[in-house]
Amino acid sequence: MKKANKVVLAYSGGLDTSIIVPWLKQNYGNPEVICYCANLGQADELTGLEEKAKASGASKCYVEDLREEFVRDFLFPMLQSGAIYERLYLLGTSVARPLIAKRQAEIALQEGADALAHGCTGKGNDQVRFEVTYMAFAPHMQAIVPWREWNIRSREDALDYAAEHNVPVTATLKSIYSRDRNIWHISHEGGVLEDPWNEPEEDMYTLSVSPENAPDKPEYVEVGFEQGVPVSVNRERLGPVALLNALNELGAKHGIGRIDLVENRLVGMKSHGVYETPGGTILRTAHQGLEQLTLDRETMHYKDVVAHRYAELIYNGLWYTPLREALQAFFTSTQQNVTGEVRLKLYKGNAMLVGRKAAASLYNPDIASFTMGETYNQKDAEGFIKIFGLPVKVRALVDGK
Template sequence: MKEKIILGYSGGLDTSIMIPWLKENYDCEIIAVTCDLGQGEKELKDIKEKAIKSGASKAYVEDVKNQFVTDFLWKLLKSGAKYEGEYLLGTLSRPLIAKKLVDIAIKENATAICHGATGKGNDQVRFELAIKSFSSKFKIIAPWRTWNITSRSEAIDYAHSKNIPIQATKKSPYSNDRNIWYVSHEGGDLESTENEHNSEFYQMTNTLDKTPNHADFISIQFFQGIPVALNQIEYSPVELLSKLNEISGKHGIGIIDIIENRLIGMKSRGVYETPGGTVLYKAHQYLESICLDKDVLHMKQRIAQDYANLVYNGLWYTPLKEALDAFIDETQKNLTGDVKLKLFKGHCLFSGAQSPSSLYHKDFSTFEKDDVYDQFDAQGFIQIYGLPIKINSIMKENSLKNFHSIENMRENNKL
């Protein structure tokens, strides 16, 4: 009986050529699994047919868009996590894809799971740790770590030799990944840090010269840290994010070009488009600024970096992640309100916020006359707050006096 291998299948260059390669190297039946993460009809069109024509015996296309947004992206948004201060972690789809691969592997009574990640990248870790968290019985196959293909150019040649249709060419060898949250661009001329990236490859975002010459004002309504409405109209999570992608992308918002430190130990350059996500992060940040007290806000900001590292490093299904989520959820209980933003020429500008839980109190903060704050109270506060500094200063002054006394004594002895 032939071995059954579940292949995480995107229809891109790498996973497209893995079907014939697996059949050449294993006595196996290939079952392709594609997750619809909002990458669009263009990428998913005829993907089942392509997988079957390439040699798969069966092909699944799983619609996981809603689960991706509600169970993954909204948790990320509430955390405020950005890897190395910029990257909004669009590869968060990997643990979800891995969970679906395990589910179908169990359903199909398969013995192995294959992924298309390279031996240089982070995704191999994300896929495999997620798979291990749900089952330890499946053999994991990672062709990029074992086959004789050594470059994208060779992979393109192999695809042509097998008559497999691909979008990648040697003139445009970019590696792209897309879902409802982002688009990533790597490879090609981006492999040199000396080159400005070519904005012609944008998929979700206008270049600045093509953005409107007028601003758009929007408002986003949150309930306990989760966006629920846009301009006072409630939408499903997928609809809301899709609409934000459209309007934010129109204004050229959400482009970053970064050199990031991969988990595997090397630096790499990537261009990322995250239009809707960038606007949501800004709005959420502004709402937290009026609703969270200083100590909670500062602690949450410190945790955000740890959360970003955890997500980037593939540790989504871990006890630490669950513990951090519990803290974050507690901080979001009163994060309900409305944030207004101005979108224009790549900028997302704060235009106002309100919340029934706001800790901002105009009567205390005003520069005008007030009846709630006695400015004389600050004098005593500064005296107490600055007491350690005062004592330290006294100590230094006494030490300096003692030093001069000793120096004088030494000079007198010399006489």
């Protein structure tokens, strides 16, 4: 039998992590199991969590409110970067895991534990995100991953195990979706989504109304930024958590932020998931609108290139790495003048950019206007075009055209 004396388990109170508590005791020499849950905005999922953990056999359960840190130090820096994975995914699950795993490792060191455990499957990305973070903060500690050891192969098996060991769980065979929720988004996997031809069932959605059932009248919202960080909604200055909650409520009301994605996992397979990110979608659209005014062409274009790599780092669990930190320094530098206000129209699943202004705007009406002005001499374009197109002209002459 494998052995551990004290294990700190990343605990959500869901089916998988609930049955891990008695499983650890059975298979690792009856260790003390301490559960840890980070409150990142799971709402009512946190209700009764400590009691449930102890009823499953844990000696104690930490539940910590990390929402402020999550939004301020993870979500807003990611927003500044413009990172998006595979054209659609706003990385809601990916960006949360490093914070959870870091704090879990810190508690394990504080408690004198000799092992860390999580409920991620051997097929998913989360196992990488947790364990790479463990390596960054507790490299000497063993990681116990039941899904890579036990003979449970399905949610049906897990439900049977829970019943056998009197573990209180809320999952049922009727509601078989696997979900992850935080203040940024909620994800849905499994069930009918395992066939990507199937349209998601409307009652699956948790945060947002369908665009069809959204209000028939559009609603306007103004978002204020300081150096690329959102600071106000409709000119009311709000803290990070309150601001995101306000935009989540608005976005959900208008059916904004739903995506359906077949994505490429790090482990080599494709998976089908549906995501709801109402407030995050509004913020991304607003932030891009302000950058249109305040970033020069070369910086904006290069930033888009680098954001693609940054998204991969987040998705692959490499938050605590030198490259991620170096890229963040670049993104922070680009945001010095990204200060101003953006106005959006919310309507039937769409967050439409309809206005933006910034003190450091690079948009010059005198130059851009169709009305002739003194600032721009149109005759200057002739020489520029001749030089710019010279390689094309030379190639044509060589080809005998």
